[in-house]
Amino acid sequence: MTAHATLSLPTAEEAGPPSRRPAGGRRVEPVYYLFLVPTLLVFTAFVVVPALIGVFYSLTDYVGFGRWSFLGLRNYAALFTDPRMLESYGFTLGFALVTVVVAQVIALALAVALSRRIRFATTLRTVFVIPMVVSGIVVAYVFNFLFSNSLPAIATAVGFGPLEESILGNPDLAWLSIVIVSAWQTIPGALLVYTAGLTSIPNELYEASALDGASPWRQFRSVTVPLIAGFILINTILGVKGYLGVYDVIVGLTGGGPGTATSSVAMTIFSGFTGGDYAYQMANATVFLIVTALISVAQIVATRGRAVKL
Amino acid sequence: MSPGFSRPVPLSRRSFLAGSAALVALGAAGCAPASRAAGGGTGLRFYLQKQEVIAYFGELLRRFEDERPGITVVHDSTVAIAPQFVRNEPAGVGCFNDNLELARYIKRGVLGDLSDLPSAQTVRTDIDELTDQYATYPGRTSVLPYSLAAAGVIYNKKIFADHQLPVPETWTQFVDVCDELTQAGVTPIYATDRDTWTLWQGLFDYSVGSLVAPGEFFRRMKELGTDVGPDSEVSFEKDFAVPMERAKVISSYFNKDHAVRAYADGNLAFGKGQAAMYLQGPWALSQIELVDPDLEVGTFPLPVSENPDERQARVNIDLGLWIPTASQHQDEARELVEFLMRPDILNAYNADNLAYSTLIDAPPQQDERLAGLQDYVDRAAFYQGAGTFVPTSIPLGNYLQAAIRSGNFDGMLRQLDADWRRLAGRGATV
Structure with a gap:
């Protein structure tokens, strides 16, 4: 409701004289609530309530059935002293950061290139979107084959030493494979958003800046980027959120290995369900929820007001 | 319903209602055997998810139904074992790998005592003792070893x-x-x-x-x-x-x-x-x-x-039989366990599936790929x-x-x- 109010107020002020404002102040068409209710109910019943139940069980020694007792914050205390947990957080955050940069840069470059009148732009756009519709686990297994067999075979054939051993078996390089596959898989989604953003920029701006003698690079920096800042923000937030939850790609590529070098937080949480460590991993999930929410809020705050409106 | 695609309004309200009713009836009929036996007898759920032998046990269950009219057994092959216990609707009889996962259920006492079953006395004690290594519940034989893999x-x-x-x-x-x-x-x-x-x-x-x-x-x-x-x-x-x-x-x-x-x-x-x-x-x-x-x-x-x-x-005890305490048909469940524990059935299963019988005086595994371990x-x-x-x-x-x-x-x-x-x-x- 507050969100609705803050959204509607500026429009009323822009309209100037109070002619459009109803006498009663903030009267909203009831039909809006009608739209809201089903989503709210479903969201509450299937997301909020289970999450709260999970948070509650994180304070117990529950294993999913049978009797349990209340532990207070003991699971949380154990969590923060568990080096494996800290390692998985370190890996996941680092991975999300690298992947979001790689994916956004490539997606934006592709979008800009495809927005020009180059040959086969439409065909290429369609081709680039294909990775998005293939399931992550399938993509991961295909790349697993490439990394385990094809790449080492090629490297051996051309005599390139460092790649003769599969990077999936190398604890220092295995994370790269996950970055590559995750980026490959998520670039199309970002590309679509950027394409939409680019088409929203009026051509006159480019014409005007060209008359002023701006180079294409200058145009990109001073016209394109400020005007699609909102799209960059959306892509980055959604991207980081998605990468933080990375699971299927890792399962298909490295299974968290070699060793525990590529074990993400989501994987450790899931291990609690089969390992009788349910409550402990619920505590982990709760912490992870807070971390993810904080990162998203930080991103929004950091980029607030940077976008230029026409 | 087929003309619905070619012309705009052929689906009358009446035919829609009739169709929906038929679907609902179909759905209800489809669900019925799972919850209740068709003939009004007892419906028992048997849990076994070992992929390779689901068909094998399917046939054993049909044999049991033939020998014991009045009991209908439904085979539950859900991969995860936890949900049925989380919902507190465990199967009538379970047949599962006796491992650390099953041990959690044993330790918390959700599996009933089988020590008074006649077949419990026919199991080799040295194999029976293996089940206690992971977990025990005081005074109970929670699992009857069914198949030993070496x-x-x-x-x-x-x-x-x-x-x-x-x-x-x-x-x-x-x-x-x-x-x-x-x-x-x-x-x-x-x-x-x-x-x-x-x-x-x-x-x-x-x-x-x-x-x-x-x-x-x-x-x-x-x-x-x-x-x-x-x-x-x-x-x-x-x-x-x-x-x-x-x-x-x-x-x-x-x-x-x-x-x-x-x-x-x-x-x-x-x-x-x-x-x-x-x-x-x-x-x-x-x-x-x-x-x-x-x-x-x-x-x-x-x-x-x-x-x-x-x-x-x-x-490892590749399969063990157990009856949850929350199982609703304890007597029928015990009958099924006794049936499956019959030497002719148990020994045949293990002979056919590259495993070893858990019973006293069982015949040896004949497969020569495994002969080296028989001794x-x-x-x-x-x-x-x-x-x-x-x-x-x-x-x-x-x-x-x-x-x-x-x-x-x-x-x-x-x-x-x-x-x-x-x-x-x-x-x-x-």
């Missing part, structure tokens, strides 16, 4: 014969065999690190089992709990030091690309004769058979000491793998993966001790 080193008989190699009986002989194979340009052992379970199931369990009795070791470890450390009476670091020296040597004979190979790759490679030995259980035999039905293979327990008499086979099963010279006592919240397979690469098995053992202390601190060792 595992060792699977070897290619033709490669051994071609190079005139004997089946090794001591650790030195084993190393010699590996060296000779290496010199002859044959990969001694095929390993599949990519599927980390294969590392603890084979390399880890075999290296430990004949040197340290896992059942006793983990009993002490659970007692010590958070006190486990370098100076405690038992610890991974101390007791598993020698076994892991063995494991380190064994891993030096792996195929070159072991780091990126998976279980399926291993079956294929071994089936094609690309390696002489394979540290896998009987479950791999049927897969190898698919690659080459004529391949001559045998099995022997891995020797890890200089005394041939110390060799033991790795076993060990008969003498109860066996152990349940050490890796099966480690809760899955400790990623043992991943640790092994790293240790094989770095050679730092000592570091891995210290890590296991530290993880054990943490798990014990929150009561999660079972």
Whole structure:
């Protein structure tokens, strides 16, 4: 409701004289609530309530059935002293950061290139979107084959030493494979958003800046980027959120290995369900929820007001 | 309903309602047998999710229904065992791997006592005792062992014969065999690190089992709990030091690309004769058979000491029968258990599925691929793998993966001790 109010107020002020404002102040068409209710109910019943139940069980020694007792914050205390947990957080955050940069840069470059009148732009756009519709686990297994067999075979054939051993078996390089596959898989989604953003920029701006003698690079920096800042923000937030939850790609590529070098937080949480460590991993999930929410809020705050409106 | 696609308004309200009603009726009919027997008798749910034998048990259940009119059995083959207990709607009878996962249910007393069943007296006591190694509930026999799987080193008989190699009986002989194979340009052992379970199931369990009795070791470890450390009476670091020296040597004979190979790759490679030995259980035999039905293979327990008499086979209770206390039809459930425990049925199942019977005076397993282990099963010279006592919240397979690469098995053992202390601190060792 507050969100609705803050959204509607500026429009009323822009309209100037109070002619459009109803006498009663903030009267909203009831039909809006009608739209809201089903989503709210479903969201509450299937997301909020289970999450709260999970948070509650994180304070117990529950294993999913049978009797349990209340532990207070003991699971949380154990969590923060568990080096494996800290390692998985370190890996996941680092991975999300690298992947979001790689994916956004490539997606934006592709979008800009495809927005020009180059040959086969439409065909290429369609081709680039294909990775998005293939399931992550399938993509991961295909790349697993490439990394385990094809790449080492090629490297051996051309005599390139460092790649003769599969990077999936190398604890220092295995994370790269996950970055590559995750980026490959998520670039199309970002590309679509950027394409939409680019088409929203009026051509006159480019014409005007060209008359002023701006180079294409200058145009990109001073016209394109400020005007699609909102799209960059959306892509980055959604991207980081998605990468933080990375699971299927890792399962298909490295299974968290070699060793525990590529074990993400989501994987450790899931291990609690089969390992009788349910409550402990619920505590982990709760912490992870807070971390993810904080990162998203930080991103929004950091980029607030940077976008230029026409 | 077919014209609905070509013309705009052919679907009248009446036909829509009729169609919906028919669908609802169909749905109800489809659900009915699951909840209640058609003839008004008792409906029993039987839980078994072992992929390879679902059809086999399907036929057994039909036989039971024929012999016992009035009871209808529905086969539940859901992969995960937890949901039925979480919802407090467990199956009437369960048939599951007796492992650490099942132990959690035993320990919390949700499986009923079967000790008064006549068939409980027919189970070999030395096999019965195995079930107690993971967990017990005071005064109860929670599980009746149904099928025992025995595992060792699977070897290619033709490669051994071609190079005139004997089946090794001591650790030195084993190393010699590996060296000779290496010199002859044959990969001694095929390993599949990519599927980390294969590392603890084979390399880890075999290296430990004949040197340290896992059942006793983990009993002490659970007692010590958070006190486990370098100076405690038992610890991974101390007791598993020698076994892991063995494991380190064994891993030096792996195929070159072991780091990126998976279980399926291993079956294929071994089936094609690309390696002489394979540290896998009987479950791999049927897969190898698919690659080459004529391949001559045998099995022997891995020797890890200089005394041939110390060799033991790795076993696990592949299937055990249990009845949840919350099962609604206890009497019918017991009838089904008694039926399945009948010697003719139980022995036939194990003979047909590369496993060993759990009953006293059972006939031996005839399959010659497994003949090398029969004697060990008969003498109860066996152990349940050490890796099966480690809760899955400790990623043992991943640790092994790293240790094989770095050679730092000592570091891995210290890590296991530290993880054990943490798990014990929150009561999660079972």
